[in-house]
Amino acid sequence: MSKNGRITVLKSADIKKQYGSDVPEYKGKHIEAFFKTTPSPFHQVTPYDKTVRDLIEKERIKLATGTDVNTFIREMKERADKAIETEMAGKK
Structure with missing residues (x-):
């Protein structure tokens, strides 16, 4: 799935290295950047x-x-x- 452009929830460096390898549009792109940031925490839902x-x-x-x-x-x-x-x- 990672090869086809689905970002993994796993922490495996090997899986992340394969990310998008089967997606022609990603060839030659700096896709490692997808994994260099940490997502912000989810918004706490309120009644308002x-x-x-x-x-x-x-x-x-x-x-x-x-x-x-x-x-x-x-x-x-x-x-x-x-x-x-x-x-x-x-x-x-």
Whole structure:
């Protein structure tokens, strides 16, 4: 499977060396880099994840149509904080 381009969960250096060896597009590429980083830990799911995801989904067109990334993040954080606060108040 590793030869066909499926990244292994195993720590075997031999398996990692064979990664992508049967994939023509990988010939001559520096594929060792795939194994040089450590993935970040998974996000801890909260009861408010859906609220925030829905908010971002509705507003993401702004980012695609020219809103500055930092402005978008700041505005989304402010709106997400407010939405979570409102949701928490409703649960009391």
